[in-house]
Amino acid sequence: MSNPVLVEVLRGPLTESRHRGSVCVMDADGATVFSLGEVAAPVYPRSAVKPIQALPLVESGTADRYGFGEEELALACASHGGEPAHVEVAQRMLGRAGLDVTALECGTHWPLFQTATQALARSGGAPSALHNNCSGKHAGFLCVACAAGADHHGYVAAGHLVQREVRAALEDLTGMALAEERCGTDGCAIPSWAVPLPALAFAFARYGTGHGLAPERAKAAARLRAACAAQPYYVAGTGRFCTDIMLRFGARVLVKTGAEGVFCGALPEQGLGIALKCDDGGTRAAEVTMAAMIARFLPMSDDERAVLERFARPTLRNWNGTEVGGLRPSAALV
Amino acid sequence: MSNPVLVEVLRGPLTESRHRGSVCVMDADGATVFSLGEVAAPVYPRSAVKPIQALPLVESGTADRYGFGEEELALACASHGGEPAHVEVAQRMLGRAGLDVTALECGTHWPLFQTATQALARSGGAPSALHNNCSGKHAGFLCVACAAGADHHGYVAAGHLVQREVRAALEDLTGMALAEERCGTDGCAIPSWAVPLPALAFAFARYGTGHGLAPERAKAAARLRAACAAQPYYVAGTGRFCTDIMLRFGARVLVKTGAEGVFCGALPEQGLGIALKCDDGGTRAAEVTMAAMIARFLPMSDDERAVLERFARPTLRNWNGTEVGGLRPSAALV
Numbered sequence: 001m002s003n004p005v006l007v008e009v010l011r012g013p014l015t016e017s018r019h020r021g022s023v024c025v026m027d028a029d030g031a032t033v034f035s036l037g038e039v040a041a042p043v044y045p046r047s048a049v050k051p052i053q054a055l056p057l058v059e060s061g062t063a064d065r066y067g068f069g070e071e072e073l074a075l076a077c078a079s080h081g082g083e084p085a086h087v088e089v090a091q092r093m094l095g096r097a098g099l100d101v102t103a104l105e106c107g108t109h110w111p112l113f114q115t116a117t118q119a120l121a122r123s124g125g126a127p128s129a130l131h132n133n134c135s136g137k138h139a140g141f142l143c144v145a146c147a148a149g150a151d152h153h154g155y156v157a158a159g160h161l162v163q164r165e166v167r168a169a170l171e172d173l174t175g176m177a178l179a180e181e182r183c184g185t186d187g188c189a190i191p192s193w194a195v196p197l198p199a200l201a202f203a204f205a206r207y208g209t210g211h212g213l214a215p216e217r218a219k220a221a222a223r224l225r226a227a228c229a230a231q232p233y234y235v236a237g238t239g240r241f242c243t244d245i246m247l248r249f250g251a252r253v254l255v256k257t258g259a260e261g262v263f264c265g266a267l268p269e270q271g272l273g274i275a276l277k278c279d280d281g282g283t284r285a286a287e288v289t290m291a292a293m294i295a296r297f298l299p300m301s302d303d304e305r306a307v308l309e310r311f312a313r314p315t316l317r318n319w320n321g322t323e324v325g326g327l328r329p330s331a332a333l334v
Numbered sequence: 335m336s337n338p339v340l341v342e343v344l345r346g347p348l349t350e351s352r353h354r355g356s357v358c359v360m361d362a363d364g365a366t367v368f369s370l371g372e373v374a375a376p377v378y379p380r381s382a383v384k385p386i387q388a389l390p391l392v393e394s395g396t397a398d399r400y401g402f403g404e405e406e407l408a409l410a411c412a413s414h415g416g417e418p419a420h421v422e423v424a425q426r427m428l429g430r431a432g433l434d435v436t437a438l439e440c441g442t443h444w445p446l447f448q449t450a451t452q453a454l455a456r457s458g459g460a461p462s463a464l465h466n467n468c469s470g471k472h473a474g475f476l477c478v479a480c481a482a483g484a485d486h487h488g489y490v491a492a493g494h495l496v497q498r499e500v501r502a503a504l505e506d507l508t509g510m511a512l513a514e515e516r517c518g519t520d521g522c523a524i525p526s527w528a529v530p531l532p533a534l535a536f537a538f539a540r541y542g543t544g545h546g547l548a549p550e551r552a553k554a555a556a557r558l559r560a561a562c563a564a565q566p567y568y569v570a571g572t573g574r575f576c577t578d579i580m581l582r583f584g585a586r587v588l589v590k591t592g593a594e595g596v597f598c599g600a601l602p603e604q605g606l607g608i609a610l611k612c613d614d615g616g617t618r619a620a621e622v623t624m625a626a627m628i629a630r631f632l633p634m635s636d637d638e639r640a641v642l643e644r645f646a647r648p649t650l651r652n653w654n655g656t657e658v659g660g661l662r663p664s665a666a667l668v
Contacts, residue, residue, distance in 0.1 A: 002336040002354070009594070009615060011378060011519070011526075011594075012378075012516075012517055012518025012519060012526075013515055013516065013517070013518070014376060014378070014516060014518060014528055016378055016518070016594050016615070017594050017595065017613060017614055017615035018533055018613050018614065019614050020336070020613075020614075024468065041350060044345060044346075044348070044350055073577065085507075087369065087373050091440060105654070106653060106654075107652060107653025107654040107655075108653060109653050110448065110452070113450075114444065117448075117451070117452065117455075118444070118451065118452075118455040119455070119457035120455075121452040121453070121454075121456040122455040122456060122458060124456060132653060183346055184345040184346025184347070184348060184350070184658065184659065185346060185656065185658040186343070186652065186658075187652045187653055187654060187658070188652065188653060188657070189652055189653070189654050189656065192345075192346075194348055213500040260343070260345075260350050261351065276534060278614075279351060279352050279614075280351055280352060280353045280354075280612075280614035280616055280619070281343060281350070281351035281356075281612075282614055282615070282616065285614070286352070293571070303456070318438070318441060318520065318521045318522065318523055319439075319440060319441025319442060319443050319466060319521055319522060319523070320441040320523050321441075322523065324519040324520075324521070326516065
């Protein structure tokens with residue numbers, strides 16, 4: 001059995017490629033609003049649950065203790081492009097806890113944003129762990145450890161205080177026990193616990209509304225959502241889907257991408273959570289699918305719909321800038 | 335109906351992603367040796383047919399007239415990484431025809447090879463059309479036009495002498511009439527004519543053996559194959575599948591990648607041609623599938639098999655270098 005086609009890639013007169021996958025939209029009471037494909041399979045949420053992984057940073061009082069504002073909280077939820085401003089905020093976060101880049105255990109890579117990579121090389125620089133797209137999340141983890149008086153070394157391990165708190169938040173939001181036999185290691189070295197899409201969509205419906213959450217947790221989620229809405233540049237960066245969508249829709253949409261074609265989101269005013277996975281891990285198809293889900297479930301003006309259409313049906317151009325094709329959501333999504 | 339899973343992506347205890355697609359292996363008499371999935375659908379071969387697109391350069395006598403050796407002929411078949419040596423040979427080819435970078439109509443992009451991009455930026459440079467992965471092919475096209483005394487402007491258009499000759503070579507090798515209603519525009523602005531995988535596999539079986547081709551065409555194909563086998567670095571570059579495989583297997587394997595998950599190849603000693611398409615356009619899965627096909631159809635030593643295994647079952651590591659998963663061909667391939 002196979003999942004349905006979510007996105008078609010067109011070139012000239014033909015469909016050149018096809019992306020299959022599954023999608024689920026839930027409300028905060030746990031009712032299924034939309035479901036497509038085999039949604040019972042466990043999915044590693046990867047970076048798509050960073051907004052949930054950032055809850056301990058706020059709930060524990062760490063964010064207040066270190067004087068974090070919207071930029072820091074947005075960066076704690078981010079898969080950022082490694083642009084100078086991202087690096088600066090991550091460094092600032094570490095500094096508040098008396099740490100520096102050497103404390104980060106996420107590993108080093110060149111900035112995801114190609115222009116930032118070119119600028120860094122042009123200046124004779126080399127990347128550090130601060131350029132890792134997860135450095136803001138990891139800086140937040142380190143701050144939680146330090147504020148709790150715990151040894152921060154090994155904070156990426158499942159047994160460390162920080163990951164235990166992150167796991168508890170994920171279990172609470174998803175309503176599921178996370179199992180060792182469904183745990184993989186993420187690109188940034190922390191555990192990624194696989195859960196089915198309905199549990200992820202449910203978690204984001206609760207995250208977006210606070211419905212069914214303890215008051216302090218609901219308040220922390222609202223504060224993180226507000227930070228992402230106010231500073232979406234710090235959640236991703238230049239030219240990125242998450243940033244561009246939240247710049248346009250503000251607090252009406254929370255979206256967070258994850259590796260291997262995962263995407264989660266919340267439509268707080270509608271009380272809905274969205275979770276999707278492109279079978280083949282394709283980011284381009286996950287973005288088109290998320291745009292189609294927003295178009296389907298978020299009431300919006302004609303102007304907003306026209307903007308969203310550019311994300312739901314992006315154009316493909318060749319190196320000369322000539323339009324040669326495009327992507328489109330399948331009929332099952334729209 | 336959907337194509338079978340070709341490649342699974344594993345992380346920890348679970349399969350995280352799956353790539354579907356179709357594969358066909360043919361001999362030079364047109365007999366099907368292996369077929370998996372829906373192979374009747376037309377597929378844009380993209381850059382996978384560059385070795386065929388380079389035939390007019392040799393057959394017309396242009397390569398001899400301009401004194402091209404193995405480096406130039408390999409680069410004419412290449413999707414290269416934009417490394418300095420690639421750029422230099424492309425420039426040299428243009429110079430022989432009295433042209434320079436301004437004649438290229440393929441468009442400009444930063445080098446595919448990230449280290450080359452970083453080095454170019456570090457030196458204060460910026461990319462030109464010579465860095466385009468297709469610049470060698472385009473330099474070859476321009477040389478064909480100039481040697482024929484034709485105006486080279488607009489050589490990327492379907493109606494230009496060069497593209498008419500390329501089209502005729504593709505029709506001859508595939509044994510199919512190429513149809514306008516199955517023609518798209520490639521990333522480098524030339525026409526890409528869609529044909530089913532069996533026709534592509536048949537074309538590569540003939541390309542690899544010369545069987546059924548006019549003597550001059552068979553001779554040109556053999557010369558281009560020998561150039562790729564002798565100079566595989568110029569067919570792709572550092573760390574690239576095509577280069578690494580041909581470095582290891584020499585003239586026993588010709589492989590050429592194309593965008594959107596297409597891969598073509600020939601096993602000349604076995605008289606076989608291989609063509610495959612990953613439905614979702616994923617290069618990582620196309621490479622694993624091609625490695626599995628080589629492992630299946632090419633006799634080899636245990637040492638060679640161990641090397642090939644690294645391409646058929648590549649490891650995934652996180653940014654710290656820790657192994658977190660890997661890719662593997664599905665049971666249907668092995």
